[in-house]
Amino acid sequence: xxxxxxxxxxxxxxxxxxxxSLVFALFVSGLVLLATGHNALxxxxxxxxxxxxxxxxxxxxxxxxxxxxxxxxxxxxAFRMRxxxxxxxxxxxxxAITADATALYLGGHGWPTALVIFAMVVAGCAGGAAWAxxxxxxxxxxxxxxxxxxxxxxxxxxxxxxxxxxxxxxxxRQTKGFNASVFPTSKEIPAVAFWPxxxxxxxxxxxxxxxxLVLWFLFTRTRFGFExxxxxxxxxxxxxxxxxxxxxxxxxxxxxGSVAGLGGASQVGDFSHLLDADPNGLQKQYYxxxxxxxxxxxxxxxxAVVVVAFLIGALQNAGNTLxxxxxxxxxxxxxxxxxxxxxxxxxxxxxxxxRIGRTMPATEAA
Amino acid sequence: MGVQSEKDRRxxxxxxxxxxxxxxxxxxxxxxxxxxxxxDFQAAAGEVHALLGENGAGKSTLSNILTGLxxxxxxxxxxxxxxxxxxxxxxxxxxxxxxxxQHFRLVEPFTVAENxxxxxxxxxxxxxxxxxxxxxxxxxxxSKRYGLAVDPRAxxxxxxxxxxxxxxILKALYREARILILDEPxxxxxxxxxxxxxxxxxxxxxxxxxxxxxxxxxxEVKAVADRVTVLRGGRSIATVPAAEATPRSLASLMVGRELxxxxxxxxxxxxxPALELTDVWSDGDRGDSAxxxxxxxxxxxEIVAVAGVxxxxxxxxxxxxxxMRRATRGEILVGGKEIRGGDPRSAIAAGxxxxxxxxxxxxxxxxxSIASNLALKGYRERSSSHGPLLRLGRIRERAVExxxxxxxxxSGPGAAARLLSGGNLQKVxxxxxxxxxxxxxxxxxxxxxLDVGAIETVHAYLREAAADGVxxxxxxxxxxxxxxxxxxxxxxxxxxxxxxxxREEADVEEIGLLMAGGQDPRED
Numbered sequence: 048x049x050x051x052x053x054x055x056x057x058x059x060x061x062x063x064x065x066x067x068s069l070v071f072a073l074f075v076s077g078l079v080l081l082a083t084g085h086n087a088l089x090x091x092x093x094x095x096x097x098x099x100x101x102x103x104x105x106x107x108x109x110x111x112x113x114x115x116x117x118x119x120x121x122x123x124x125a126f127r128m129r130x131x132x133x134x135x136x137x138x139x140x141x142x143a144i145t146a147d148a149t150a151l152y153l154g155g156h157g158w159p160t161a162l163v164i165f166a167m168v169v170a171g172c173a174g175g176a177a178w179a180x181x182x183x184x185x186x187x188x189x190x191x192x193x194x195x196x197x198x199x200x201x202x203x204x205x206x207x208x209x210x211x212x213x214x215x216x217x218x219x220r221q222t223k224g225f226n227a228s229v230f231p232t233s234k235e236i237p238a239v240a241f242w243p244x245x246x247x248x249x250x251x252x253x254x255x256x257x258x259x260l261v262l263w264f265l266f267t268r269t270r271f272g273f274e275x276x277x278x279x280x281x282x283x284x285x286x287x288x289x290x291x292x293x294x295x296x297x298x299x300x301x302x303x304g305s306v307a308g309l310g311g312a313s314q315v316g317d318f319s320h321l322l323d324a325d326p327n328g329l330q331k332q333y334y335x336x337x338x339x340x341x342x343x344x345x346x347x348x349x350x351a352v353v354v355v356a357f358l359i360g361a362l363q364n365a366g367n368t369l370x371x372x373x374x375x376x377x378x379x380x381x382x383x384x385x386x387x388x389x390x391x392x393x394x395x396x397x398x399x400x401x402r403i404g405r406t407m408p409a410t411e412a413a
Numbered sequence: 414m415g416v417q418s419e420k421d422r423r424x425x426x427x428x429x430x431x432x433x434x435x436x437x438x439x440x441x442x443x444x445x446x447x448x449x450x451x452x453d454f455q456a457a458a459g460e461v462h463a464l465l466g467e468n469g470a471g472k473s474t475l476s477n478i479l480t481g482l483x484x485x486x487x488x489x490x491x492x493x494x495x496x497x498x499x500x501x502x503x504x505x506x507x508x509x510x511x512x513x514x515q516h517f518r519l520v521e522p523f524t525v526a527e528n529x530x531x532x533x534x535x536x537x538x539x540x541x542x543x544x545x546x547x548x549x550x551x552x553x554x555x556s557k558r559y560g561l562a563v564d565p566r567a568x569x570x571x572x573x574x575x576x577x578x579x580x581x582i583l584k585a586l587y588r589e590a591r592i593l594i595l596d597e598p599x600x601x602x603x604x605x606x607x608x609x610x611x612x613x614x615x616x617x618x619x620x621x622x623x624x625x626x627x628x629x630x631x632x633e634v635k636a637v638a639d640r641v642t643v644l645r646g647g648r649s650i651a652t653v654p655a656a657e658a659t660p661r662s663l664a665s666l667m668v669g670r671e672l673x674x675x676x677x678x679x680x681x682x683x684x685x686p687a688l689e690l691t692d693v694w695s696d697g698d699r700g701d702s703a704x705x706x707x708x709x710x711x712x713x714x715e716i717v718a719v720a721g722v723x724x725x726x727x728x729x730x731x732x733x734x735x736x737m738r739r740a741t742r743g744e745i746l747v748g749g750k751e752i753r754g755g756d757p758r759s760a761i762a763a764g765x766x767x768x769x770x771x772x773x774x775x776x777x778x779x780x781x782s783i784a785s786n787l788a789l790k791g792y793r794e795r796s797s798s799h800g801p802l803l804r805l806g807r808i809r810e811r812a813v814e815x816x817x818x819x820x821x822x823x824s825g826p827g828a829a830a831r832l833l834s835g836g837n838l839q840k841v842x843x844x845x846x847x848x849x850x851x852x853x854x855x856x857x858x859x860x861x862x863l864d865v866g867a868i869e870t871v872h873a874y875l876r877e878a879a880a881d882g883v884x885x886x887x888x889x890x891x892x893x894x895x896x897x898x899x900x901x902x903x904x905x906x907x908x909x910x911x912x913x914x915x916r917e918e919a920d921v922e923e924i925g926l927l928m929a930g931g932q933d934p935r936e937d
Contacts, residue, residue, distance in 0.1 A: 268802060268803055268805065269801050269802055269803060270792060270793065270798050270801050270802070270803060271801060272803075273785070273788075273792055273803055276778070276781060276785070277778045277781065277785075277789065280778040280779065280780045280781055281774070281775075281777075281778045281779060283771075283774055283775045284774075284775055284776070284777060284778045284789065285778070286737060286757060287735075287737060287757060287767070287769065287775050287776065287789075288757070288761075288789045288790050289736075289756075289757040289758030289760075289761045289790065290758075291758070
């Protein structure tokens with residue numbers, strides 16, 4: 048058996064291989080479920096019910112999927128140019144901090160809802176972009192490895208978030224009322240700053256879909272996207288073609304950070320309505336890191352990111368709902384891992400083909 | 414030391430000893446190239462033997478076969494008269510054949526002593542626990558004895574290139590090399606360092622070792638070698654005693670061709686200067702000056718060739734004019750206007766087209782489509798974009814048109830560039846560079862690695878460009894190509910233009926002599 052590189056990648060493989068990987072992953076997960084004493088088919092049925100069919104299930108799934116869509120898009124935007132921004136986590140925190148402050152300030156000063164929401168969106172983008180520009184500038188001017196700097200800044204951002212609510216009398220911290228005297232908590236944003244939803248569909252989900260369309264357009268139809276593509280494929284060729292490399296790195300990092308920051312704004316506006324600094328809250332969701340997985344599964348295609356984020360969100364939602372005595376919470380994590388491995392393993396088959404036989408000369412006949 | 418003296422080797426019957434190395438009828442083929450074509454080579458113990466030839470003459474292939482890196486397709490190797498079959502470099506090392514490559518094989522964070530013992534599987538190198546002191550002492554002794562001044566405890570990254578080379582030689586001495594091959598060892602040395610190296614090599618030969626010295630610089634060969642074997646086009650041409658050879662005779666053996674009749678007379682008259690270089694200096698990748706005061710004029714409609722052995726600053730010169738490298742001194746005028754150094758975009762805007770030597774790494778973005786690669790420079794123009802938006806339909810249309818006009822064999826404009834053959838890839842680069850309506854075209858080794866048919870096509874396009882009034886700066890190591898194309902020939906040596914002559918008056922021997930750093934005979 049031999050693995051060799053494919054010269055051509057037939058189109059049907061791009062669909063068939065991920066689908067095949069998913070079936071394979073479900074099969075292997077089924078074996079795990081059987082081994083742990085569960086009925087595989089009824090477990091899958093439970094998962095589908097909990098993710099989509101039960102009353103309120105879709106809303107819960109969207110709550111999980113929306114931040115993943117933002118962080119997934121953030122990762123996809125940067126990874127397309129081979130800029131490995133691992134910092135969507137911290138950029139999301141920063142976006143949440145700036146959007147929350149904006150909501151508190153403008154909402155408290157009686158601005159109308161539409162303007163407050165718009166300002167929160169802008170502030171979230173700005174916060175995330177500013178945080179992403181730190182590793183971006185280090186990379187552009189000093190050739191620092193952005194994987195390490197953006198990763199480390201996630202911890203800094205998490206500590207900033209905790210500090211703003213737990214360790215100071217900051218603008219974000221709630222100081223009045225009985226609850227606040229028992230446990231440190233942040234101010235709830237005024238109701239005018241709550242993001243509306245359409246039926247069960249939160250505004251943030253809509254913005255995520257819109258962001259995906261904008262990114263897709265940007266990367267496939269504009270000079271900006273073309274330059275990013277060339278730079279991602281061959282920095283030397285980009286320089287040869289007269290593309291301004293440093294500016295491009297800064298711009299793409301800012302873009303990536305602003306999408307992650309939007310996710311933070313959506314957290315505040317759509318779901319929590321306060322700055323969730325609880326070390327077991329937002330910081331334990333790992334949206335930024337799961338977003339990298341989402342982007343990888345979507346092959347950095349912004350439109351696919353939305354779909355993958357919805358599916359991964361559904362799986363996580365099902366895991367949260369079903370966990371209990373007869374369905375250990377770890378199982379969903381195990382399934383996610385198996386799906387990821389199968390999907391990335393499947394990539395190998397898209398790029399390479401496996402040839403069996405051939406290399407063995409017919410010695411048996413002799 | 415383990416190196417036998419001349420007396421021991423003669424044996425009881427007093428017959429002359431077999432050659433230390435003998436290679437007979439070595440053949441090595443690579444896809445599309447016959448790198449070694451029945452090469453014979455023989456070197457005796459106690460001699461410095463130079464291997465002389467142009468780039469691509471087969472010197473490196475031959476030495477890679479001798480050191481076990483390649484296996485020959487045909488031919489035999491004898492060491493001290495015994496046939497050997499090297500399966501891997503390890504076998505060659507066990508036979509105490511050692512090579513100092515042009516690009517050193519050293520571990521930079523390690524000390525000199527650690528590098529010396531690395532990979533040695535005898536004695537001190539074999540034990541699990543290194544005994545640094547003993548090794549350092551031994552390395553120190555060797556370095557003193559052979560005048561190879563280097564601190565055994567220094568880390569390699571702290572050393573200059575000359576010192577690193579000494580470490581490589583110390584490695585060979587530590588392992589008691591019997592045959593030492595050096596691939597263009599003086600390329601990284603100052604003249605003084607080179608003289609010291611020559612002394613060391615003579616001393617090693619005097620002890621009965623065989624030193625094979627690969628070079629294309631004639632004066633070095635004269636200075637250090639006992640005998641010279643000349644390779645040309647993959648064949649061994651002659652072996653001559655160095656004392657009897659003159660730079661001129663060696664140059665003609667190395668270049669080995671006469672002017673081929675004549676070219677069709679050229680009727681076009683050169684126009685305005687497309688490129689004027691005045692005392693241009695720029696740095697190489699290692700931070701040393703690679704271009705040292707080059708001055709040259711290329712007029713519209715003329716092809717000016719820069720001849721020279723690779724590594725004499727031609728690539729850096731091309732990159733400087735194309736804006737990819739900053740000129741540290743001097744003036745570059747394109748069409749009479751000075752271009753800003755280190756900014757490819759301003760060079761492109763001034764009308765500089767550039768066909769880079771490294772076409773897959775620099776000339777194209779390999780994973781992108783042919784259409785994208787054809788638009789790589791023109792995407793900012795009106796024809797391909799509308800403000801920030803790309804006109805994808807137009808880009809595709811143009812790609813289809815160019816694919817047809819330049820007969821690029823591809824499945825379509827959407828195919829990835831890396832799937833193309835070398836010749837078709839070069840056509841993509843040429844199609845793009847020509848369609849930008851340039852004033853100056855720099856072509857760096859535009860036919861390297863191409864087959865005969867593709868070479869003809871590329872030549873035709875270059876002539877066509879000149880006929881359209883474009884100034885063409887051709888950089889090539891291939892004298893045939895230069896003679897076939899150029900109106901004027903300039904020779905570059907150690908970063909400067911050392912001679913310039915119209916094609917009609919060109920004398921190949923003189924060019925060969927200038928390329929190899931010999932004096933221009935007219936100045937004697």
